[in-house]
Amino acid sequence: MSTTYTIPVGPVHVGLKEPVTAWLELDGERIVSARVRPGAIHRGIEFMARERNPIQVIYLSERICGICSFSHVMCFIRAVEDLANLSVPVRAQYIRTLVLELERVHSHLLWAGVACYTIGFDSAFHLGMQLRERVMDVLELLSGNRVNYGVATFGGVRWDVTPQLDKAIREMIRYYRREFTPFREIVMEDPVAQARMRNVGVLTREDAVCYSATGPTARASGLRVDLRKSSPYEAYADIPVEPVVPQDYFDAARGDVLDRFAVRVLEVYQSLDILEKALDGLPEGPFVAEPNLNKVLVSLKKAEGTGWGIIEAPRGDDTHAVHLKGGDDNVFWWKVRAPTYANAVSWPVMFRGNELADAPLIINSIDPCISCMERMMVTGSSAGVVTKAELLKRCRQKTFDLKARGFERGVER
Amino acid sequence: MTSIFILCLKIFVGVALLALVVVLALLFDGADRIVHARMQRRVGPPLLQPVYDIVKLMGKENIVPRRASRFFFTLAPWLALVVTLMIFLYIPVGSRAVLGTEGDMILIVYLLAMGGVVMAVGGFAGGNPIANIGAGREVTLMMSYEFPLAMVISTMAWVAYRSGMPGPPFSLETFASVSVWKAVGEVGDVGLVCLFLSLVFIVPGEIGKGPMDIPEAKTEILDGLIIEYSGVNLALLKLTFALRSFAISTFVTSLFVPVSLAGLLGVGGFFVAVFDFLFFWVKVFIVQMIFVTLMRTSFGRLKIWQASQFYVMRVAGLSLTGMILLSLDIMAR
């Protein structure tokens, strides 16, 4: 006799970094069927935007997610630029590309670490987190923030690439080329990690097509899909990008979790190459079309129409649609579709035939969007309790140190 | 008169030893966490963190779920702790065990298994489906590693019996006093290495850590077995986990690492007991670092069927190889 029982994974679960519930019907350890119920963290951000002007919404969109914040900002800005026909200086396009790729590196590293944590491989998790610190420091050097950079604005960017930043990024590229390969080998050649990720959460090529999977999730199933290639935006017009698919590197694309891991890891190398090309090709010139925000607001007040912004975020394609009404200060309506929204539809397919032990890994394997802004400093073994004011002071001090005394010191503390 | 005196002495020594063992187990657990953290390039908690945890939990409310079977749910942690503590009475610290003549290796293995069973019963009694899964996994895991473990122990006893090591073959004191490595030839040594390696893989399953922390897998089933426990009950379980790691380390040490510091230094008389007593804990510490800390740092977590398959196929095969090699060695005499 076989009886099934139902177990919820989430909304709050150690293995998940965002609140989502998967109701799993189990037969022993085997998953018979799965029902996913999001909505625990719906904040009505699109509704909030109706009472804010476009420049305020830039910073609102940045707070959709802590990890791919710049992707959302870029998507929103491109949607508004699309409807208002704003042009962007070439230098700004290159700087946007730089930050997009830096964000991809940090997002993929974070994901690789979390995937290791989910299978109980804590050592690799800590190694991944440590590797990620370097790109976080570069982003802090650029903008003063580790997440939510506040870099982009309509018609350009707000921060220029200084020679110091140029040097820091090049050092970072060298660092990753040296340090990242051991991490990849530790995880991908580990027998236990292979046993846990191979043939788990399989999304076939056909299912990936049907369910409109995007980004690394689709590419791991063997689809050559990458918006940086199929509709080159910003500096990708000058920098050719080929989609990373497992069949080019291994014998075949299986569409399992290990393939998703491999695709993300290989994309880190690709991002490093893109970063190098973007730095080499960085053109001179202004980095913003119109620095006076009031003038921008006035011109946007006159604009009328719907715009569509779509870019390749680290997790897949990010879509924003915006409507501005002529004569109205505020955004009339705004629709955000994060990549997870598209990939989450495939969860029930991936769960089919797997085990309870795989469930958190499968949920994490599409890299669900996470608001992660933790930050901890330990100075020696007797750090004691640090108050919020003290922590803020130290954060600022670290940024000053990074900018004043150079890059190495900030990392090798 | 003498027997009463010996009984009193044994009770006194036993109580003192158990108190020491509890303190040491918690300290070793703290050291394990620090070394684990350092291997991951972290700072790690203070050495006394496990003690703080236990003290804190002792002051917390003890909640029994409404749907739980209250009797078994509350009994399980106590029984698990008592059963685990009893193991130390049969393990020779230095050269003699407190109750060395009353119990042997088979009893120790049974006590270890009983600790696991009791915790599984507690998990089932909690009425939580996640705890049920955890308990089911614990039992599955136990059924998988018990066979290779039994094979290792019976082979060792057979070696002791055939090679003429002094003392009863199943008694741990026999192995603590005479090195088993010297009792066999070169082929036998290879066989012993096989058995030793089998134990390296069995230990994580026995204590539920490292690649075999499947019954408690926190990112999958949220600490499974112990999910419903709180307060004093949880403190007892945490203590039991620390003690189980410690107990199995002392067991392996007595069986395979009977190196005597007094013997090495050539000290005689009264100092033999003192030196060996102190040195024993050093050996246990090293064994625990290798068997527990290194293993759990190096590997991720397997799935239950993978772990089961690993024990029934690979580890059983390895211990069988050891058994055959040792048999060949002894038969060839």
Add this chain to the structure above:
Amino acid sequence: MTEKTEKPRERRGMSLADRLSVSRFAKTTVDCGVLSDALRTRFGDGIVSLEVREHKGGRADEVQSRDLWVEVTPETFRPFVEELFAYDFVNFHVISGNDGGDDVALNYHFSLFQRERGGRIGVVCTVRVPKSDLSLPSIFDLLPGSEYSERETREMFGVDFAGLPNKALVFLPEDWNEEIKPWRRDAAGPAPELVRELS
């Protein structure tokens, strides 16, 4: 062109697997102008308006990709989506929308031709659904990936999708009063006292 008009009827009887045998990324990328002409010829008055938008970028400031903004009548909507399948397996992004007073305007965001560099055509298909009859045929059977978007549009705007198997709430809480449609701007929308002003 006569051949093309026959195709959709054939496809309606095809199973999902049959349609997938036509690979998602059709080998032949169709130019945006050709596509818009073909669609105009095929649907005639069904297409209310059609606009091609170009995206420029890079040092040379050349056109990198094109979007097609089409508005169709509600009756044309389903045949229109089926027609797109004649060119390539459609990649679905999202449904965005707005309460326009007498109607709810839904914008379906699709992508075609992702194989070649710069070959992608983004298709935005706008449908104005009159409030007197808030329903639209579901495209769930063609594109299972549209499930969440259709459910979200249903709970936020109150548009009913004929043929959508699972009509449960997706983002709103379980105890939500389903009479209230958060994105509507009329009486069905949230009353001011339901909106909490953040500072």
